[in-house]
Amino acid sequence: MQTPARCPALLIAAPASGQGKTTVTAALARLYTRKGLKVRVFKCGPDFLDPHWHQLASGAPVHQLDLWMTGEADCTQRLHAAAQEADLILIEGVMGLFDGDPSAADLAQRFGVPVLAVVDASAMAGTFGALAFGLQHYRPGLPWAGVLANRVGSARHADMLRSGLRAPGDWLGALMRVTAGTDAGTARVAGALLPERHLGLVAAHELPDSRQRLDAAADALEATPLGQMATPDLQRWAVDFPLPAHTAAMPTLLEGRTVAVGRDAAFCFTYAANLQTLEQLGARVVFFSPLDDAALPECDAVWLPGGYPELHTDRIAANTGMKASLMAHVLQRKPLWAECGGMMALFESITHTDGTQHPVWGLLPGHVTVHKRLAALGPQQLVVDGHTLRGHTFHYSTAQSDAPVVSRTSRPDEPVAADAGEALYRLGSIHASYFHAWFPSNPLAVARLLGGVAA
Incomplete structure (x- = not known):
């Protein structure tokens, strides 16, 4: 008899678009894949471009999760299947944590997935703590993992951000700015780390150095408490993904075509x-x-x-x-x-x-x-x-x-x-x-x- 599948999982969210969710999600996937873990990545909401990066980072297909477009039953089936084979599940949110109907927060609460908040802290100090507190407590019962400061300028800047948190345990680290020309071991990236154009990110397969860009981001993340977690540490975010309901077989209406x-x-x-x-x-x-x-x-x-x-x-x-x-x-x-x-x-x-x-x-x-x-x-x-x-x-x-x-x-x-x-x-x-x-x-x-x- 099949039972719920248990697997560590994080939903990577932010206060708004442009905070660095995609970079952090891809960096996490790349980092833990390099460590030998089997990582499965999902994208919350409709998106064709971010999954290119996540698939390259994890080496596995990336599917969408959306309580309206794909439906709760489809989300349940895909998450349960991933949890049966993966060591870590990552879900990149869409826009801000509470934006949209349904929102990324709705998905996190429906499946009990802890939220990792990514905050662009490049132009703030003490307000970082207030923002993190608000994201965590705005909706009662929201599963919570902690907060990662992105685009941090220095170690002193990171200390100022960390001191502003009400709960020191929420601190998962500071991701320093990773920009054009950032060294990552022998890798060196040119231009914006994950460049954009009018419809979103440039797809990974269009850039000859896309893997080096991912390694640069993963190396930067490895310096944080989040990036230094060993496999047993991730079990604090383990989730029991429910067994999907039985569905009828799909009619083969395109058979032979x-x-x-x-x-x-x-x-x-x-x-x-x-x-x-x-x-x-x-x-x-x-x-x-x-x-x-x-x-x-x-x-x-x-x-x-x-x-x-x-x-x-x-x-x-x-x-x-x-x-x-x-x-x-x-x-x-x-x-x-x-x-x-x-x-x-x-x-x-x-x-x-x-x-x-x-x-x-x-x-x-x-x-x-x-x-x-x-x-x-x-x-x-x-x-x-x-x-x-x-x-x-x-x-x-x-x-x-x-x-x-x-x-x-x-x-x-x-x-x-x-x-x-x-x-x-x-x-x-x-x-x-x-x-x-x-x-x-x-x-x-x-x-x-x-x-x-x-x-």
Whole structure:
């Protein structure tokens, strides 16, 4: 008989975005993986970019946890499975600890995971203690591990921060500034440690020295009380993760079908769980590069995920072979699901923030304009032929198109409005939207999008 699985776990949170949660989570994963522990990392909420770093740091797939988007049952199953095989579970929070509904604090309380608060202390001293006290006690019953001061300037600065804490046992150390040119043994990183651009962090696979950057952060963390903990010390944060409820087997509606998934520098926003869902539906998953390959692989359906087509418009336009192959695919009425960046590349042109217009593939009528500010952000749900998918939206561009709109997204617990939400365009066998879908939330809807038999 299966029982709850016990494993040390931490939820790494902060008062706000930009405090260093991702750096600390990746550094912890890298440090304890180097020590020989099996570390599993999760990301709270929708995010495609931070998991690249956590997967490189831990050497294991990274999944999302969100009490709304992925659901409590999915969170329970994934955490229980991880606890059965791991020595340490790390969960990176989202935004501030109490931001969002549900928040990272909600997840911590639901599963009893202690919160490690990361605070950017670069411009404070005594207030550090007040902030730590408030995070710990704002909500009664919040599991608590302690606080780590980030971007600390000196040993004296660290002493000032530590002296401001009400409970000395909350102190897990000071992480000194790790910036451009920081030495880590023989490693040396260039530029910002984890550089950013308009959609978030630059993915780890885009930087040739990404592993050296992680080692630099891990080496800095190793100098803290948190980083010096031995394996038995971590048991103070052991959590009993409950046994998931039995779920019915997923119908193999994509049995015998091959789904080609775009994967390269321009199309890289894929959840590991989405690929897993395709395989559970019976599909054979193959990958291709929309930027570099001259044609699609042999396939029955195509998924063009999101990413950065606006950074690669010249290469997209130049790949006329891929354009012709995609066109042939849809002329055969084979399904093509394009989300966010994948959809952008299917329009006629993309206008950059400098006003220059660049042609792209032109399989959909319309044009995209990239802005300097966010155009949309937040959790969304989409009804596809009567089946509701959960997911989110996050983009800096807007689209103008006269392609038929067959559905629109809505926020959680809000009705669909005809003039609000993200459009789901359908033209022939193409379905396209800014909406990023979490496939496990409704495999039947995914099968509909990808032409599953009897879906």
